Amino acid sequence: MERKLKIKSLLDLDSLDRDGITHILDTAAGMKEINERAIKKVPTLKGRTQINLFFEPSTRTRTSFEIAGKRLSADVLNFSPSSSSLTKGETTIDTVKNLEAMAPDIIVVRHKSAGAAEMISRHTPVPVINAGDGAHAHPTQGLLDLFAVRDRLGKIEGLNVTIVGDIANSRVARSNIIGFSTMGAKVTVCGPPPLIPAGMDALGVRVSHNLDEAIEGADVVMMLRIQLERGAGGRFPSSREYSVRYGLNARRAEKMKPGAVIMHPGPINRGVEISPEVADGDRSIILYQVEVGVAVRMALLYLLCGGGDEVTA
Amino acid sequence: MKQRKVLDQDEINRALRRIAHEVVERNKGVSEVVLIGIRTGGEGIARRLAGLLSEMESRPVPVGFMDITLYRDDIFHQKTHPVVHSTTIEFPVEDKTVVLVDDVLFTGRTVRAALDAVVDLGRPRRIQLAVLIDRGHRELPIRADFVGRNIPTNRSDQVEVHVNPAPADDDSVVLKEGD
Numbered sequence: 001m002e003r004k005l006k007i008k009s010l011l012d013l014d015s016l017d018r019d020g021i022t023h024i025l026d027t028a029a030g031m032k033e034i035n036e037r038a039i040k041k042v043p044t045l046k047g048r049t050q051i052n053l054f055f056e057p058s059t060r061t062r063t064s065f066e067i068a069g070k071r072l073s074a075d076v077l078n079f080s081p082s083s084s085s086l087t088k089g090e091t092t093i094d095t096v097k098n099l100e101a102m103a104p105d106i107i108v109v110r111h112k113s114a115g116a117a118e119m120i121s122r123h124t125p126v127p128v129i130n131a132g133d134g135a136h137a138h139p140t141q142g143l144l145d146l147f148a149v150r151d152r153l154g155k156i157e158g159l160n161v162t163i164v165g166d167i168a169n170s171r172v173a174r175s176n177i178i179g180f181s182t183m184g185a186k187v188t189v190c191g192p193p194p195l196i197p198a199g200m201d202a203l204g205v206r207v208s209h210n211l212d213e214a215i216e217g218a219d220v221v222m223m224l225r226i227q228l229e230r231g232a233g234g235r236f237p238s239s240r241e242y243s244v245r246y247g248l249n250a251r252r253a254e255k256m257k258p259g260a261v262i263m264h265p266g267p268i269n270r271g272v273e274i275s276p277e278v279a280d281g282d283r284s285i286i287l288y289q290v291e292v293g294v295a296v297r298m299a300l301l302y303l304l305c306g307g308g309d310e311v312t313a
Numbered sequence: 314m315k316q317r318k319v320l321d322q323d324e325i326n327r328a329l330r331r332i333a334h335e336v337v338e339r340n341k342g343v344s345e346v347v348l349i350g351i352r353t354g355g356e357g358i359a360r361r362l363a364g365l366l367s368e369m370e371s372r373p374v375p376v377g378f379m380d381i382t383l384y385r386d387d388i389f390h391q392k393t394h395p396v397v398h399s400t401t402i403e404f405p406v407e408d409k410t411v412v413l414v415d416d417v418l419f420t421g422r423t424v425r426a427a428l429d430a431v432v433d434l435g436r437p438r439r440i441q442l443a444v445l446i447d448r449g450h451r452e453l454p455i456r457a458d459f460v461g462r463n464i465p466t467n468r469s470d471q472v473e474v475h476v477n478p479a480p481a482d483d484d485s486v487v488l489k490e491g492d
Contacts, residue, residue: 030382044383
């Protein structure tokens with residue numbers, strides 16, 4: 001059996017069709033078992049070099065990529081701009097060209113500007129994985145969310161998925177809307193009007209401004225953090241009011257459909273978008289998302305590493 | 314392309330029975346024996362052997378399945394990335410006699426990868442190898458402990474093994490001649 005992933009770099013989920021996503025999730029299922037072993041390492045990427053190029057702070061994603069690379073035996077290098085020549089005025093492209101000269105096999109990029117990963121991928125033959133670019137895309141988060149849902153609920157097609165919160169600033173929301181829609185789920189977004197961007201209906205997404213109504217009948221409720229660092233704080237009166245109207249508390253969680261799950265890409269602001277007892281409750285698969293994230297990133301490193309223009313699988 | 318059936322259903326049955334007897338004889342029973350089939354070719358054969366051994370010795374013989382894709386040394390030498398399947402081994406291999414099971418022994422590279430994969434799971438007392446077909450052309454110093462049938466082949470030939478988890482009419486081994 002041969003299955004192909006026809007991309008050089010993973011920049012967003014728009015460029016993957018249902019087969020491509022399914023292939024990545026199936027590969028991740030094979031990787032998951034490695035993380036449950038006593039010796040969590042396979043020799044697959046021995047002698048390959050992975051550079052994590054994180055221009056923006058991250059704990060979860062960077063650690064997850066680092067562990068994923070190491071479990072596949074790649075040599076993993078973490079590059080942070082604060083300790084680099086970027087502070088001496090070097091451009092991003094020059095930095096990338098210099099790193100490229102040291103012959104890495106894959107580059108993982110996180111950047112505060114939308115399109116940064118795409119620009120870097122255009123300037124280098126090395127495969128690039130977008131680990132989040134501005135408010136544009138976070139494809140590996142989208143894929144791990146799909147994996148977690150498929151694994152817990154047994155399927156994705158036909159599910160009702162509600163994404164709640166700061167949709168306007170969220171690359172996670174964007175990648176999940178595209179990913180879940182591609183896989184045949186029905187997506188609803190919910191939040192105060194200033195945090196819901198225009199054009200949601202063009203993506204086939206239902207918009208709601210009432211959380212109680214939006215979680216009714218949902219199989220998946222995904223809560224998002226208010227991104228104060230991206231100026232979301234000026235778009236609603238107070239966190240307290242936000243929490244009352246759009247926070248997921250125990251009273252609301254009880255009304256959810258039996259078997260429905262609660263997700264959050266992290267970091268969580270306890271008491272704002274989600275109450276502590278819900279975040280730690282039975283329906284929450286928040287830490288499971290983090291767990292399977294490693295397997296999904298291992299799958300992507302495996303599928304994209306060592307490829308040319310067309311990676312076949 | 315010329316092709317001929319080298320083993321039919323009955324011959325496969327007999328070969329598996331003989332291998333099962335040899336495994337019991339060599340290991341003085343099966344109390345310490347566990348079987349690991351190499352995905353995907355070794356799966357059906359491992360299940361059949363486990364069934365035969367359990368029946369002969371009246372005790373269950375654990376059987377697991379291993380995907381060795383991530384251990385291959387030719388993984389990036391091929392045009393296509395092999396598909397990764399999961400490994401499902403729900404018993405400890407520590408201090409056990411692991412019998413690796415595959416359909417065809419050819420270059421020996423799959424077995425080398427499987428040996429690496431097994432030792433990553435623990436430290437077995439010993440590892441043995443059972444294959445239905447040995448077709449020669451080894452590239453590594455590896456041999457099988459239990460062989461169903463030796464078949465002389467050319468390097469470009471293909472050996473297609475079809476063994477179901479339970480005996481079935483379409484169990485067969487077919488040799489397709491290469492150029």
